[in-house]
Amino acid sequence: MKERLIAVGFEGSANKIGVGIVTLDGSILSNPRHTYITPPGQGFLPRETAHHHLHHLLPLLRSALDAAGLSPDDVDCLCYTKGPGMGAPLQVSALAVRVLSQLWRKPIVAVNHCVAHIEMGRVVTGAQDPVVLYVSGGNTQVIAYSEGRYRIFGETIDIAVGNCLDRFARVLTLSNDPSPGYNIEQPRPPHLSLLPSLAL
Numbered sequence: 001m002k003e004r005l006i007a008v009g010f011e012g013s014a015n016k017i018g019v020g021i022v023t024l025d026g027s028i029l030s031n032p033r034h035t036y037i038t039p040p041g042q043g044f045l046p047r048e049t050a051h052h053h054l055h056h057l058l059p060l061l062r063s064a065l066d067a068a069g070l071s072p073d074d075v076d077c078l079c080y081t082k083g084p085g086m087g088a089p090l091q092v093s094a095l096a097v098r099v100l101s102q103l104w105r106k107p108i109v110a111v112n113h114c115v116a117h118i119e120m121g122r123v124v125t126g127a128q129d130p131v132v133l134y135v136s137g138g139n140t141q142v143i144a145y146s147e148g149r150y151r152i153f154g155e156t157i158d159i160a161v162g163n164c165l166d167r168f169a170r171v172l173t174l175s176n177d178p179s180p181g182y183n184i185e186q187p188r189p190p191h192l193s194l195l196p197s198l199a200l
Contacts, residue, residue, distance in 0.1 A: 005076045008064065010057070010093035013085025013113050014137055015044040015176065017053040017092070019064040021075075026123035030067035032060050041173035043166065050088035057096055072104045082110035084138065114139060115150055137162040 005024040011017070011033075018033030036052035038044050065071065080097040083090060101108050118132050131144040131153075139162070141155040159167075162181070169180030176183075 006070065006074055007077050007079050007109070008061075008075050009079035009081075009111065010097055011081045011113075011116075012053045012057075012089045012093040013081045013083070014089060015049050015052075017056050017060060017089075019057070019060040021064050021068045021070065029070070030064040032063040032067065034060060035176070035178065037175065037177045040175045041170050043170060044176070046086045046088035049086060050092050053089050053092040057092060061096075072100075072106075075104065075106055077107045077109050078104070079109045079111050081113050081116070084113050114141075114143070118143065118150065135161045137166075 006029070007022055007024075009020045009022065011020070015036040015038075016033055017036075018031065020031040021029040023029065034052075034056040036044055036049050078097045078101055080093040081090060082094070097108055100106070114134060114136070117134065117136055118130070121127065121132070122130065129145060131142065134141045134143050138160045139155070140160040142153045143150050144153060145151070165181045165184060166176075169176065169184055172184075174180060174183040
């Protein structure tokens with residue numbers, strides 16, 4: 001039996017495409033990614049985002065394997081984000097994984113985007129049974145594990161915090177490089193007031 005199981009995961013649910021290689025214990029062997037950057041003040045559309053992902057997916061896969069020092073023979077399974085997320089970008093990863101599964105003869109594991117974020121947090125923090133305030137893009141939810149599955153115990157009924165930050169950054173014409181939320185948090189010179197930008 002192998003000493004460690006290795007998974008290659010493809011994440012492309014929004015404007016970032018990434019290929020991560022991890023072991024069963026959560027060790028990250030490589031994690032290259034590329035973000036689709038739109039002009040300041042503009043959001044990213046599904047079709048253009050999917051084209052971006054198609055362009056960068058194979059170079060990222062090569063980079064991930066090279067950085068981890070692995071070949072396809074070393075890989076035990078292929079994972080991809082099944083959802084939630086933007087339809088067209090999600091399809092890029094799903095299609096790539098199906099093709100690679102046939103070429104490499106590896107099984108496929110579909111991953112729930114929300115659960116993946118929670119599980120990453122559990123691995124990093126060592127938390128055993130967390131109650132999670134999940135804030136990611138289109139989701140703002142209170143989630144916990146109960147009776148064999150993750151369950152939503154409460155969620156926003158208006159706009160998710162992630163979407164709110166994205167919209168706010170567009171109004172201010174802030175770049176989404178590396179992310180709108182990050183750019184909102186950066187200090188501004190005193191002479192640059194945000195108020196004129198907010199006048200609609």
